[in-house]
Amino acid sequence: MALKFHNTLTRSLVPFTPLTAGKVHLYTCGPTVYNRVHIGNLRTFVWEDVLCRALRYLGFETVQVMNLTDIDDKTIRGAIQEGITLKEFTARHVETFFEDLATLNVSPAAHYPRATDHIPEMVEIVKKLTERGHTYESDGSIWFRIASFPSYGKLARVDLSSMQRGARVADDEYEKEDVRDFAVWKGWKEGEPESATWTTELGKGRPGWHLECSAMSMKYLGETLDIHTGAVDNIFPHHENEIAQSEGATGKEFVRYWLHAEHLIVDGEKMAKSKGNFFTVPDLLSRGHSPRAIRYLFLSVPYRQKLNFTFESLAAAASAVARLESLDLRLGERARSTGASAIEDGVEAKISSFQNEFREGLEDDLNTAAALGALFSFVREANADLESGQLSPAGAAAFQRALRGADSVLGVLPKAEAGLLDSEIQAKIDLRQAARKRRDFAAADAIRDELAALGITLEDTPAGVRWRRKS
Ligand SMILES: [Zn+2]
Structure with a gap:
């Protein structure tokens, strides 16, 4: 079997081949740095890490870019409330974000560009869109004219008919021609702080949120990306608008494979602060839960399924991690003991059959549940061999290498x-x-x-x- 992904664009499982052989360019929408991310956000970020690790395990090189949205309505509101500059406000949340990623053993992306460092690139895209007739100005802002981009809606397949075309409606304080049109450049409004305002060729103001991702993805990865990911709630309007802006500006296909992760729910319900079921990583750590168990729980459920977070499932994840860790320790001990120098018959066959099944799980649209199923059959076999007392040090070392190889994808064993x-x-x-x-x-x-x-x-x-x- 070869690697396949479920492409949101076609709603089907399709074979994956990167544009450049052996090298995958992927863009993963990052956080808006205005609060501490919750475990729902982190489920997506852990999945994206497993995706990159799996691609590397399967022999690809990866170039991952994750943006930090450090300018939008929420960050501006936060900075105003606290009476500090936008940069001071977002810096704190950038810090805790990286703290959470490190806690959950997420490998760093190649680039973490900040929106505020890429205003000139965004201005360039707006200029290109204007040259190609995709924008208009109204009320000091610049709007993307959906009617100028006939394939708008191809990703989300949403029913746009309920939004009446051509009706002139007021959205916030802005006037736009069509309710579906969205701002690529937001004109300055009374009360918006200096630290969140730029004076550019487009006037005084700030970029629209969607524009940030188009500008930063294309800057670091080129005009056509292999993979673009996010959570399902990014599909519309965020990713739909990214396509309109990017393809509108370049005339080229923007993304070849769109992958989206389902939500995390808690005890079968949507997470909400008001329901008392809203958790961050520090919340869970303070209750004594291990970061590696949290990571395991996140990755144990295939990304296109909703993940139902419960404390029972977290305990089960902790015991699964403990089984892997105990096997790793015992194999290490046996490998260091004295004994036969050659790997005995049967060990290689067990390893290759495990590795085949593990790889097939990953290749099946990153079916981590199947990959873990293969891993735990292997764990049972390796434990039985250890208990028989017949496993040679060389055999134990080979088993341990296979286990650690699988963990290069999972990232749950202690380092x-x-x-x-x-x-x-x-x-x-x-x-x-x-x-x-x-x-x-x-x-x-x-x-x-x-x-x-x-x-x-x-x-x-x-x-x-x-x-x-x-x-
Ligand atoms: Zn984005």
């Missing part, structure tokens, strides 16, 4: 050993030398492999063993 102290590394090297002296090459090799898995390479020189950390 403690990656932080080995120099003295601990030296102690392991001494153990390896001792094993070599007694001609136990399997044990020596297992130690070398273990260090290699932690990014530490050994070099045997006439002056002894040298080691270095891979950067």
